[in-house]
Amino acid sequence: MACEDCAPQSLQLSGFGCIRSGRVLLRHIDLRLSAGQVLLLRGSNGAGKSTLLRSLAGFLPWRAGQLSWCGCEVQVRSAVYQQHLSYLGHQCGMSDALTGLENLRFALNLLNVTWQPHKVAAVLEQLSMYEWADQPFGRLSQGQRRRLAIARTMLSEKSLWLLDEPDSALDSHGETLLAQVLEAHARAGGMAIVATHRGITLASTPTLVLDLSAAAFPIPGATPIQGIAC
Ligand SMILES: Nc1ncnc2c1ncn2[C@@H]1O[C@H](COP(=O)(O)OP(=O)(O)OP(=O)(O)O)[C@@H](O)[C@H]1O
Numbered sequence: 707m708a709c710e711d712c713a714p715q716s717l718q719l720s721g722f723g724c725i726r727s728g729r730v731l732l733r734h735i736d737l738r739l740s741a742g743q744v745l746l747l748r749g750s751n752g753a754g755k756s757t758l759l760r761s762l763a764g765f766l767p768w769r770a771g772q773l774s775w776c777g778c779e780v781q782v783r784s785a786v787y788q789q790h791l792s793y794l795g796h797q798c799g800m801s802d803a804l805t806g807l808e809n810l811r812f813a814l815n816l817l818n819v820t821w822q823p824h825k826v827a828a829v830l831e832q833l834s835m836y837e838w839a840d841q842p843f844g845r846l847s848q849g850q851r852r853r854l855a856i857a858r859t860m861l862s863e864k865s866l867w868l869l870d871e872p873d874s875a876l877d878s879h880g881e882t883l884l885a886q887v888l889e890a891h892a893r894a895g896g897m898a899i900v901a902t903h904r905g906i907t908l909a910s911t912p913t914l915v916l917d918l919s920a921a922a923f924p925i926p927g928a929t930p931i932q933g934i935a936c
Pocket of ligand 1: 726727731749750751752753754755756757758
């Protein structure tokens, strides 16, 4: 099928609009993301960051807009697009009863990603989670849970990451690690759209910012793009 093996990859959203709770929440949202770029989604509580991410993941209905993957117009739920994305929401989506490792194995199994013990160990080491990974998920702290969810994203082998406040509950070391993870993903030709309140500083990665609030938050070094939230 067309678009499956395009390189470099790109994502384009044009004229996106959606309704939530019976009112137009977002309209005229345009964005374009190329391989190696990260887009930070900013905006006040309720501005629509999660809504936009969930819409891009295919979880919420669209009122308007076109999605293109590698220059080809696609449906958001089409396999040609979905096979490339990894979504991390506010909830980590892990079983409390399973250990971290068991959760990762289960998730990778679902994604049909081969379990590579050395790679898993390296990712857990990178996130300072190696020694915690055999604990039941339900016994981990919130920040540890978030780190494990980030590990799952890293191991997913997907090029487009949709991350909803991945920095929530992370300590400052965790924030630094997350920035490193995003930079490495971008260096490898990946893309990420990241909702964040605190902002994430990516020193060596082309960073775009879409602010869904009426009042913009300028981020030094980042390129603002346009969108309208109602
Ligand atoms: N399940 C839902 N059903 C109906 N409306 C919802 C639902 N979840 C959120 N909304 C509404 O959609 C709007 C946008 O919410 P959304 O979660 O996308 O904002 P956000 O920018 O991610 O906010 P936050 O920074 O608080 O996470 C809000 O006005 C909210 O009330």
